[in-house]
Amino acid sequence: ISKKEARLYLSFIVFAFVALFIGGLMGLLQVLVRSGHFTLPSWIDYYSILTVHGVVLGLVLTTFFIIGFQFALMGKTVGISDRQRRLGWLSFWVMAIGTIMAAITILAGRAAVLYTFYAPLQAHPAFYIGLALVVVGSWIACFVNWHQLAVWKKKHPGEKSPLLAFMVCINMAMWFIATLGVAATVLLQFIPWSLGWTATINVLLSRTLFWYFGHPLVYFWLLPAYMAWYAIIPKIIGGKLFSDSLARLSFILFLFFSIPVGLHHQLTEPGLDSTWKFIQVVLTFMVVIPSLMTAFSMFATFEITGRKKGFGGLFGWLKHLPWKDVRFLAPFIGMLAFIPGGAGGLINASYQMNSLIHNTIWVTGHFHLTVATTVVLTFFGISYWLIPHLTGRTLTKSINRLGIIQTIFWTVGMTIMSGAMHIQGLLGGPRRSSYSDYGGSEQAAEWGAYQMAQAVGGTILFIGIILMVYIFIKLAFFAPKGNEEFPIAEEEENAEPTPMWLENWKLWIAITIALILFAYTIPIFDVIQNAPPGSPTFDWPIGNS
Numbered sequence: 001i002s003k004k005e006a007r008l009y010l011s012f013i014v015f016a017f018v019a020l021f022i023g024g025l026m027g028l029l030q031v032l033v034r035s036g037h038f039t040l041p042s043w044i045d046y047y048s049i050l051t052v053h054g055v056v057l058g059l060v061l062t063t064f065f066i067i068g069f070q071f072a073l074m075g076k077t078v079g080i081s082d083r084q085r086r087l088g089w090l091s092f093w094v095m096a097i098g099t100i101m102a103a104i105t106i107l108a109g110r111a112a113v114l115y116t117f118y119a120p121l122q123a124h125p126a127f128y129i130g131l132a133l134v135v136v137g138s139w140i141a142c143f144v145n146w147h148q149l150a151v152w153k154k155k156h157p158g159e160k161s162p163l164l165a166f167m168v169c170i171n172m173a174m175w176f177i178a179t180l181g182v183a184a185t186v187l188l189q190f191i192p193w194s195l196g197w198t199a200t201i202n203v204l205l206s207r208t209l210f211w212y213f214g215h216p217l218v219y220f221w222l223l224p225a226y227m228a229w230y231a232i233i234p235k236i237i238g239g240k241l242f243s244d245s246l247a248r249l250s251f252i253l254f255l256f257f258s259i260p261v262g263l264h265h266q267l268t269e270p271g272l273d274s275t276w277k278f279i280q281v282v283l284t285f286m287v288v289i290p291s292l293m294t295a296f297s298m299f300a301t302f303e304i305t306g307r308k309k310g311f312g313g314l315f316g317w318l319k320h321l322p323w324k325d326v327r328f329l330a331p332f333i334g335m336l337a338f339i340p341g342g343a344g345g346l347i348n349a350s351y352q353m354n355s356l357i358h359n360t361i362w363v364t365g366h367f368h369l370t371v372a373t374t375v376v377l378t379f380f381g382i383s384y385w386l387i388p389h390l391t392g393r394t395l396t397k398s399i400n401r402l403g404i405i406q407t408i409f410w411t412v413g414m415t416i417m418s419g420a421m422h423i424q425g426l427l428g429g430p431r432r433s434s435y436s437d438y439g440g441s442e443q444a445a446e447w448g449a450y451q452m453a454q455a456v457g458g459t460i461l462f463i464g465i466i467l468m469v470y471i472f473i474k475l476a477f478f479a480p481k482g483n484e485e486f487p488i489a490e491e492e493e494n495a496e497p498t499p500m501w502l503e504n505w506k507l508w509i510a511i512t513i514a515l516i517l518f519a520y521t522i523p524i525f526d527v528i529q530n531a532p533p534g535s536p537t538f539d540w541p542i543g544n545s
């Protein structure tokens with residue numbers, strides 16, 4: 001890999017690790033405050049910290065890591081030209097400037113609007129302009145990635161595209177279509193409103209457009225982890241990819257069903273017809289299918305590899321897995337976490353059960369299992385080989401051992417914290433609130449022990465973050481020089497050849513758009529027609545002063 005290329009990919013990843021440290025620190029403050037045993041100094045506002053935590057980890061760490069990783073995958077599989085690389089830098093700088101603008105606004109206390117930032121909360125215009133820049137920067141990356149694949153295809157007529165490049169382009173297609181919703185609400189609603197050009201805002205429209213983007217956002221996080229599970233983990237365990245066609249099909253299904261499902265975040269919301277909520281719940285259950293296909297494929301890969309190595313018996317093949325290799329262990333624990341994490345998602349999506357958990361801290365527990373464990377542990381697993389590969393160093397035995405300790409800290413901390421969040425949520429504990437005994441209420445008294453457990457789990461996790469940042473610095477600057485492998489698996493010999501129709505991009509995009517139009521046209525029309533024209537700025541308890 002050329003130095004110039006490596007520098008581009010690494011810049012995105014460095015940004016992500018800085019975000020990890022800042023966001024993690026804010027997370028620690030939150031669990032401490034919620035435990036009731038710690039008060040923030042009067043000049044720090046709880047909701048500003050919660051906003052930094054959500055924005056920096058949920059939006060910045062993820063987006064920067066993903067785009068850096070995806071660029072590295074594209075560079076490796078289809079190549080990158082000088083011009084594409086320069087555009088990659090443009091994407092980086094536009095996103096970085098946008099992030100810094102938004103971060104300064106939040107730290108100045110002018111954007112305590114949480115990472116979902118929908119109305120009626122209002123932030124300073126610089127926050128929205130910053131976010132718009134992040135989106136525009138990411139679009140540049142989309143176009144570069146698509147162009148990279150197009151150039152490759154031109155040079156290789158009639159050949160199927162490399163699997164990882166195909167996956168990156170699907171993820172970017174989904175991202176592009178999804179971000180149109182958030183771009184619309186930011187440009188047409190929030191910026192004019194925050195600048196005082198319009199006196200009111202259609203709250204329901206802003207929330208609906210946000211969730212049109214907000215749900216595919218979670219799959220934008222998940223799919224790079226799936227790229228590693230499908231195409232990289234098999235190589236690390238000494239096996240092969242179970243089926244190229246199955247992997248492609250599952251990504252296509254994600255493209256179809258990730259977007260027309262946002263209403264499952266708004267099931268309790270008045271002003272939306274329940275028929276459409278129900279339809280989107282059904283579509284939500286469709287988006288579960290590609291995850292089940294992935295689980296099947298991973299089991300198949302593990303079992304086939306184990307049996308080929310001669311491990312028999314019902315579960316004997318489990319023994320062959322390289323448990324002491326952190327490049328495998330961290331993502332594997334991510335997979336395990338996705339079993340309860342995904343099951344929780346099914347509960348959330350079930351129309352009736354949603355009313356039990358909505359706006360409780362159960363939801364926070366759900367996404368700490370899914371994004372903060374499944375996705376983040378897989379990203380850590382990727383970092384152990386990608387960073388030394390980019391910096392011309394190697395993952396030594398001692399760093400590997402430290403990585404295993406880090407993984408254990410993460411697993412233990414997250415199990416305690418997320419488990420306690422799930423239970424407290426079922427007992428009615430609200431999400432997004434600082435500590436209160438609710439006037440001595442009996443129900444609130446039941447939550448105390450779980451809040452303490454979250455503080456304990458959160459503290460263990462913070463140690464995990466410090467360890468990870470230390471490992472990152474070691475891998476980037478101090479590990480011995482060498483060549484770390486970029487592991488990409490080949491397909492099993494006896495797999496059926498991948499049919500070419502799986503690359504029918506026009507058809508996939510057309511079906512995606514048709515599904516979106518079906519699921520969203522009438523709800524959006526209703527929201528514009530029937531919702532009250534606006535609502536006053538919401539000043540309490542989260543002020544916009």
Ligand code: HAS
Pocket residue numbers: 116218219221222264265284287288291292294295296298299335336338339341342343344345346348349350354357358359363366367370371375
């Ligand atoms: Fe979710 C809320 C439904 C997946 C993230 N979700 C959230 C929020 C976030 C989030 C951030 O329907 C909060 C948003 C906010 O701030 O308000 N979610 C689902 C469903 C799925 C799902 C149906 N969510 C995710 C993923 C996320 C994520 C992935 C991030 C990466 N979620 C919801 C709903 C809400 C929600 C409602 C709104 C709640 C409310 O009312 O506010 C599905 O995609 C899940 C399908 C997954 C599975 C698991 C498959 C298992 C696999 C692992 C295999 C393991 C192996 C190893 C092979 C069915 C693939 C095994 C080896 C052995 C040896 C055992």
